[in-house]
Amino acid sequence: MKGAVFTIFQEMVEETFGFECWETLLQEANLPSGGIYTSADTYDDQEIIELVTALSNYTGTPVPDLVESFGGYLFPALAHSMPESMMNYSDLWSLLEAVDSVIHVEVGKLYPDAITPKLVVTEKTDQQLKMHYQSPRKLCLLAIGLIHKAAEKFGDTINISHECCMHEGSDHCILVITQEN
Numbered sequence: 001m002k003g004a005v006f007t008i009f010q011e012m013v014e015e016t017f018g019f020e021c022w023e024t025l026l027q028e029a030n031l032p033s034g035g036i037y038t039s040a041d042t043y044d045d046q047e048i049i050e051l052v053t054a055l056s057n058y059t060g061t062p063v064p065d066l067v068e069s070f071g072g073y074l075f076p077a078l079a080h081s082m083p084e085s086m087m088n089y090s091d092l093w094s095l096l097e098a099v100d101s102v103i104h105v106e107v108g109k110l111y112p113d114a115i116t117p118k119l120v121v122t123e124k125t126d127q128q129l130k131m132h133y134q135s136p137r138k139l140c141l142l143a144i145g146l147i148h149k150a151a152e153k154f155g156d157t158i159n160i161s162h163e164c165c166m167h168e169g170s171d172h173c174i175l176v177i178t179q180e181n
């Protein structure tokens, strides 16, 4: 996972739970990097799992809830790292269609060792959009947190349901996003 994701995670922990919480996580988690992250470098995925698990122990909040809320924190931070012209979408559906074909492609050019998920729009009406999520990291809940935050940016109220999930043995997840307003 790119260092950028770790530095944003650190920011979220320090802002939400305080500096001493981050210090505790560093002591509790087994981190070969020592917990010092640089945006452009890449670190073992296991380190983010260690950190989220330690945060769950510290806060008592279940890991899945923390992953989803981290997605909400991650979206604006990642979006700001892109040139403004690249994030200039007129509505949520256009943004979601661009994640796989434009946004993550640009991420791959910037960081050739980045591993982004497959996130393909398979069906779309004005009210509903279906996306297939596939990644060995199985971070579908992170995707859900990112999508909710993206919807907020457009003033949309959405509901996301998980039609099938990699955590339940499927080889991909289906996310059904419905406009509620």
Ligand code: HEM
Pocket: 001, 002, 003, 004, 005, 078, 079, 081, 082, 096, 099, 103, 104, 107, 113, 114, 115, 116, 117, 119, 135, 136, 137, 138, 139, 140, 142, 143, 144, 146, 147, 150
């Ligand atoms: C709603 C919009 C977006 C969704 C649903 C989404 C989804 C995801 C997910 C789920 C991951 C975790 C990796 C995985 O599952 O394999 C990820 C990674 C990442 N995404 Fe996105 N993303 C979105 C927007 C963006 C934007 C705007 C950027 C801007 C730079 C971005 C850059 C990245 C980067 C740098 C990674 C880490 C790759 C790595 O560590 O190798 N994403 N994205």
